[in-house]
Amino acid sequence: GQNIDQPTEMTATEGAIVQINCTYQTSGFNGLFWYQQHAGEAPTFLSYNVLDGLEEKGRFSSFLSRSKGYSYLLLKELQMKDSASYLCAVMDSNYQLIWGAGTKLIIKP
Amino acid sequence: IAGITQAPTSQILAAGRRMTLRCTQDMRHNAMYWYRQDLGLGLRLIHYSNTAGTTGKGEVPDGYSVSRANTDDFPLTLASAVPSQTSVYFCASSDSLAGGNEQFFGPGTRLTVL
Numbered sequence: 001g002q003n004i005d006q007p008t009e010m011t012a013t014e015g016a017i018v019q020i021n022c023t024y025q026t027s028g029f030n031g032l033f034w035y036q037q038h039a040g041e042a043p044t045f046l047s048y049n050v051l052d053g054l055e056e057k058g059r060f061s062s063f064l065s066r067s068k069g070y071s072y073l074l075l076k077e078l079q080m081k082d083s084a085s086y087l088c089a090v091m092d093s094n095y096q097l098i099w100g101a102g103t104k105l106i107i108k109p
Numbered sequence: 110i111a112g113i114t115q116a117p118t119s120q121i122l123a124a125g126r127r128m129t130l131r132c133t134q135d136m137r138h139n140a141m142y143w144y145r146q147d148l149g150l151g152l153r154l155i156h157y158s159n160t161a162g163t164t165g166k167g168e169v170p171d172g173y174s175v176s177r178a179n180t181d182d183f184p185l186t187l188a189s190a191v192p193s194q195t196s197v198y199f200c201a202s203s204d205s206l207a208g209g210n211e212q213f214f215g216p217g218t219r220l221t222v223l
Contacts, residue, residue, distance in 0.1 A: 099151030
């Protein structure tokens with residue numbers, strides 16, 4: 001079966017750095033997405049990785065290792081507004097997104 | 110304002126009733142999707158459409174139907190609602206089905222079936 005694993009909840013301090021991991025087992029691979037979802041709102045796109053390596057976008061970076069079935073989202077200089085759930089999703093061989101349950105990130109002052 | 114709209118925002122429905130959730134996008138995207146989101150689970154794809162006139166089944170299609178008469182609209186119908194269909198429903202769209210095209214999500218419909 002297809003499976004996306006990520007931690008249920010993480011806590012970090014304002015101004016610090018946090019890394020959210022995602023491991024996956026899917027039927028085929030056509031890229032990995034990270035989305036942010038604030039409570040009661042819709043998911044919004046953060047990043048896309050299809051090749052191995054690090055993609056940097058401002059305070060957020062995303063890393064992919066296809067051979068290990070592994071990705072992480074790195075958030076730097078954490079702000080209170082970063083408190084949200086972070087969703088990892090893999091596009092499978094049918095071009096359908098398989099989603100993890102999300103990691104709830106709690107930022108403390 | 111460009112984006113996706115969904116209606117209604119929330120609904121309480123008696124079991125056995127028929128319900129249509131509406132979704133409209135104005136980005137001229139070819140692909141559209143319906144997901145449900147349940148506590149502790151990832152988003153699950155119900156149905157999708159690659160282009161106007163075509164639809165496909167996702168991971169959890171049973172009890173739901175869709176149509177895609179034009180590019181902009183993608184309604185989701187529950188023919189006879191059951192309590193297990195209580196969920197938050199998100200409509201999304203992307204430029205195409207393939208590759209790294211990000212999906213844009215509507216604000217969601219919170220549905221409760223009693």
